[in-house]
Amino acid sequence: MLDLTANKFAGTIPTEIGNLQYLTRLFLSRNTFVGAIPSEIGNALSLKILELGVNSFSGTIPSEIGKLQQLTHLDLSGNTFLTGSVPLEVGQLALVMYAYFQNTSLSGGLDDLAFCKNRYFSFFDFFADCGGPIPEIACECCTTCCDMGGTNCVSMGGFRHGPDGSYYLVQASTSHPFCIYRLIGNWSKNVGGTF
Numbered sequence: 001m002l003d004l005t006a007n008k009f010a011g012t013i014p015t016e017i018g019n020l021q022y023l024t025r026l027f028l029s030r031n032t033f034v035g036a037i038p039s040e041i042g043n044a045l046s047l048k049i050l051e052l053g054v055n056s057f058s059g060t061i062p063s064e065i066g067k068l069q070q071l072t073h074l075d076l077s078g079n080t081f082l083t084g085s086v087p088l089e090v091g092q093l094a095l096v097m098y099a100y101f102q103n104t105s106l107s108g109g110l111d112d113l114a115f116c117k118n119r120y121f122s123f124f125d126f127f128a129d130c131g132g133p134i135p136e137i138a139c140e141c142c143t144t145c146c147d148m149g150g151t152n153c154v155s156m157g158g159f160r161h162g163p164d165g166s167y168y169l170v171q172a173s174t175s176h177p178f179c180i181y182r183l184i185g186n187w188s189k190n191v192g193g194t195f
Contacts, residue, residue: 001023001024001025001026001027002020002023002025002026002027003025003027004027004028004031005027005028005029005030005031005051006029006030006031007031008031008032009028009031009032009033010031010032010033010034011033011034011035012033012034012035012036012038013028013033013035013037013038013041014038015038015040016040017038017040017041017044018038018040018041018042018043018044019040019043019044020044021043021044021045021046022046023044023046023047024046024047024048024049024070025047025048025049026044026047026049026050026051027049027051028051028052028055029051029052029053029054029055029075029078030053030054030055031054031055032055032056033052033055033056033057034055034056034057034058035057035058035059036057036058036059036060036062037052037057037059037061037062037065037076038062039062039063039064040064041062041064041065041068042062042063042064042065042066042067042068043064043067044068045067045068045069045070046070047068047070047071048070048071048072048073049071049072049073050065050068050071050073050074050075051073051075052075052076052079053075053076053077053078053079053100054077054078054079055078055079056079056080056081057076057079057081057082058079058081058082058083059081059082059083059084060082060083060084060087061076061082061084061086061087061090061106062087063087063088063089063090064089065087065089065090065093066087066088066089066090066091066092066093067089068093069093069095070095071093071095071096072095072096072097072098073096073097073098073099074090074093074096074098074099074100075098075099075100076100076101076104077100077101077102077103077104077127078102078103078104079103079104080103080104080105081105082104082105082106083105083106083107084106084107084108085106085107085108085109086101086106086108086110086113090113091110091112091113091114091116092113092114093114094114097125098125098126099125099126099127099128100125100126100127101127101128101129101137102127102128102129102144102146102153103129103146103149104129105136106128106129106136106137107136107137108137108138109137109138109139110126110128110130110137110138110139110141110142111138111139111140111141113141116139116140116141125143125144126139126141126142126143126144127142127143127144127145127146127153128142128144128145128146129145129146129147129148130142130145130146131145131146131147131152131153131154132146132147132148132152134148136148142156143155143156144156
């Protein structure tokens with residue numbers, strides 16, 4: 001693990017980051033890193049958690065992140081200069097359970113991503129700029145949609161960890177703002193209430 005969160009680091013991430021083949025968790029959020037996310041990061045094949053949120057990265061998301069087949073957590077939020085769409089290769093990361101793309105300048109649709117299609121079984125949090133009067137991203141599978149600034153976010157439902165240790169499926173509905181179901185094996189039971 002390498003945790004450099006909130007250390008006021010600046011500059012670019014060195015391309016040598018890809019040489020860390022046994023690194024499983026990389027936390028670089030809340031610094032002032034700039035420039036492109038190096039494509040070499042895709043060579044750190046053991047990564048399970050990649051947190052690059054709240055920096056000043058620019059350009060597009062490197063498709064090489066799609067080589068990180070063990071990735072379960074991807075945070076690119078708060079990088080307002082990230083542009084383009086999420087690469088198809090990144091969308092094939094079927095193990096991703098937590099994805100944060102809000103407060104970026106990403107555009108396009110996200111519903112064809114593998115982790116959207118497998119959401120019922122593996123997906124717990126997915127934030128993107130899919131809210132507000134003019135959404136930047138089309139995302140039916142997002143659990144939380146934010147406005148263009150990424151500041152006003154609304155839960156769209158999804159899995160939540162309950163106080164009793166169980167996972168709950170929160171679904172938006174027109175008659176009840178949030179219907180809560182406790183996950184019991186392959187069955188669910190409506191337990192009512194809100195989070």
